[in-house]
Amino acid sequence: MRILCAVDGSEYSQWGVQALEALADREPKHVTLLHVVDPLALQAGRGRNPMAEKRALAAMEKAGGLLLREAERSARVALGQAVTGPRTLFHRTLAHGPLAQTIVRQARRINADLILIGSRGLSDIQGFLLGSISRQVASIARCSVFVVKQPTPKLTQVTLAVDDSKHSRVAARFLRSHILPESAGTTILSSAERPVTDLAARYLSKTHIEALERPAFERATKLVTALRQDFLKDGFTVDTDVQTDHVIESIVKQVAAQHADLLVIGSRDLTKSERLHLGSVSESLLRHAPCSVLIVRGTRA
Helix, strand or coil, X not given: CEEEEEXXXXXXXXXXXXXXXXXXXXXXXXXXEEEEECHHHHHHHXXXXXXXXXXXXXXXXXXXXXXXXXXXXXHHHHCCCCCCCCCCEEEEEEEECXXXXXXXXXXXXXXXXXXXXXCCCCCCCCCCCCHHHHHHHHHHCCCEEEEECCCCCCCCEEEEEECCCHHXXXXXXXXXXXXXXXXXXXXXXXXXXXXCCHHHHCCCCHHHHHHHHHHXXXXXXXXXXXXXXXXXXXXXXXXXXXXXXXXXXXXXXXXXXXXXXXXXXXXXXXXXXXXXXXCHHHXXXXXXXXXXXXXXXXXXX
């Protein structure tokens, strides 16, 4: 697997580098550590003191180079390759441009399978890893995106949220093939949206509501059972859970109750207009999930 890890020196971007430890068993083929210098950060001084602006840009580039070297040392430790012969090829990249767009462009350039990025952070480059940047990256990237929202050195409990779509099946395959360690427990969760509104339900009997909900519940049960068999064949420990409730609310509640380290969801490629914001489910889960989130996208997954 080819991974691009964006770093800025903040505590949150360090969590991103440290999250490589959770992937150590998979021994990624290639890890690119990326630091982005945004020249727009110096725009206020443009034309007023060009020499000062030039010196500031040079200082930012020098600091970025030092940061990347330190990030590589941390990445090697995280992957257990600090002393032993390296099995992962590391590369450091200092790039210039708008933050989210440059991260995605660099990921495309190296044909990355996964972007690893911290979800919040403040640095000398204001807002580099703010939540808005990670959401922008998740919305425009063509590959999968692992948004690290907390220290995640190990995956012990993973929740895979699925629906009856090819994107969920792609996410399940990507999780099994590239992310999940054998020691982790997995819950495959499907939440079937209730066919009637809460308001309408007030005027229906419990028997009537159950009859309306039963087909969706049975389809969801069949789905998670089939996916469970794929995980069991590969030697993973897996449970299933089917909820009949509001999708976002039920997923967030279950992730919190299970103390999951990672929530995994599949997402289709978005149109240009849709890229202005993530799809409502992905966006809401990325905002509200109490753990790190992996959004799986792309046919290579």
